[in-house]
Amino acid sequence: MRLLNTSTLTLTEFVGEQAPQYAILSHTWSDGEVLFQDLQEGGGSSTTKAGWSKVLAACRLAQAQSYSWIWIDTCCIDKSSSSELSEAINSMFKWYRDAKICFAYLADVPYSEPGTDECAAALAGSRWFTRGWTLQELLAPSSLDFYSSEWRRIASRPFLADGIQRTTGIDAAYLSGYSLKNASVAARMSWASGRETTRVEDMAYCLLGIFDVNLPLIYGEGKKAFRRLQEAILRQIDDQSLFAWGPIDEGNSSGVLDNRAYPLLAEDPSWFRGSGDIVPFRPRGIETRLHVAHDGVTITSPLWKRNPSSWVKRPSSVYLAPLQCQKKNNVLNSIAIRLCSLADGDEGEGGVGNSPLPCYRFSLLLLTVPMTAWKKESLLSTFLYFNSRERLRAGGVMDRQGCVIRTLPRETQTREMFSPDLGLLNTMTIIPFTKRLVRSYGLGAPIVIRLASSLRRDLALVLQYQYMSMTNSDGDAISFPPVPGWMINRVVVIPSGSTIKDVAILCQEESEQWTPE
Structure with a gap:
C-alpha cells in the first residue's frame, strides 16, 4: 500500500507487513480532489485544487495524534493503473480495519453539541451515510471518530451507535465491535440497500470486504458485477x-x-x-x-x-x-x-x-x-x-402471463403492437403484463395493437392492465399487488397520419391524468 507522510506530504510505498502505524481518512468525493498524479508532479498543481485543504487538515489531525502516515483514497491510489486499482479495491476493507484510527470527515455537517437533536438530525442527513463506499469505512475500522465540516471532533462511533442504527438500519452491536460474520448475508445486503455509487459496478465492488470475498474488476459489465458478487458469496458463505x-x-x-x-x-x-x-x-x-x-x-x-x-x-x-x-x-x-x-x-x-x-x-x-x-x-x-x-x-417452458385475443371480426388481422413499456413488437399469442404507471392510479402502460382489415380503415385495439389497489388494516396506506387483477380495453380509430406509437403515447398521457381522487 502507498501512504502519505503527514509532514513532508510525499508518498511512500510499503509492501506486505512493512507498513507502519497509520491513520486513514473516510470522506465523500467532490470536485477538485487531489489525485495521485498531482502529488507526483511535485505538489504545485495540487495546492490550487479545492481538495488540497482537506488533505492538509487530515494530515494535521493525524500529526496531532502522533501519526506520521495517513492513507487517503484520492491520492494514495494510482487509478490510471487497472491492476493497482483492482488490488486496492480488493484490499480496502483490510486497510481500513488495520488503521489505528479512522477520521470520518462529514463535509456537509456543521458542528453542534453531540447528543443534541440538532446534532442527530445533521448526522442523519449527511451524504456520507448514503454512499456505497462509506459502508465499509463505517464498519471496518477498529476506531472511528466523526468530524464536522470545520474539522471539529463530533464523537466516536460507539457514542453515536444508536443514532447511526436509526439512520442506517445497522444493529448497534456491529458498530461496537461485534463481528460482521454474525450478521446474515441478507442483513448485510440490506445495509447497502439505500446507498448509491457513481458507477453501477461499484455497488458490488464496495461490498467485497463486507463479505470477505475477492473479485476481479470488470468495469463495463454493469449489474453483472452484483451477480458475480453473490455467486462468490455462495461459494464462501453457506x-x-x-x-x-x-x-x-x-x-x-x-x-x-x-x-x-x-x-x-x-x-x-x-x-x-x-x-x-x-x-x-x-x-x-x-x-x-x-x-x-x-x-x-x-x-x-x-x-x-x-x-x-x-x-x-x-x-x-x-x-x-x-x-x-x-x-x-x-x-x-x-x-x-x-x-x-x-x-x-x-x-x-x-x-x-x-x-x-x-x-x-x-x-x-x-x-x-x-x-x-x-x-x-x-x-x-x-x-x-x-x-x-x-x-x-x-427448455420450451415460456413464462405465459398476460391475456389472449380469442376472436377477431371477419377479414381482420393483427399486424403489430406497441407499448411505451415494451416498445414495438410483432403480435404475440399471449400479450404480456406491462408495468404499472407510477403517475396513474393503478393502470399499466397501454398496449396498442393494429387491427388491419380489407373492408375498413385500420383500427387500434388498446389494452390496459389494471392493478387493483389495496389498503392496510388501518386504512391509511395504499399499495398495489405485483400483478394486475383486471383489464380496461377499447377500440379506437387511428387518426390519419398517426401511428400506433402515437396512439399509445396519447393513451398513456390520458392514463396519467387518472389520479386517486
Missing part, C-alpha cells in the same frame, strides 16, 4: 438468506401471489431493503450445504408441494421451499420461497431419479412456514436456476 429478498407475507395467506418467473439472485442491494432483521439458523441434527454450479445452486430443503400450476406449458408443480433463515422476532417459523419445478410429468414427492429437482423461483413474495417442517426424512435436493427466464426459453 447462508441461504441470500435468497431471502422480497416482501414477506408472514401470514402465508397473501391475496395475490404473482405467478411469475424471477431470478434467484437479486439485481442490486435495493432488493434486500426489507431483509435487515433476517437471521440464519441451523436445524438441529440436519447438515446441509449449498453447492454452486455455473447456472444455479443446489439446496436441500423440506419442500412443501402446492397445487399444480396452469401457467406453464408442460406439467409442473409449485412448491414452498423453506430456507435456513427466519425473521429475528419470529422464531417459530422459517422463511420460504415459492418454486416451480421444471421436471417432466408429476415427479411426486421426490426428485428426478437421483438428480436434484430442477426448479426456478416463481414469486416475488417470501412466505413463512413452521419450523417443524425441518425434519430429516422430508428433505429433498433441489437445483435452483440463477436465470429462470433463460432456462424457461431454452
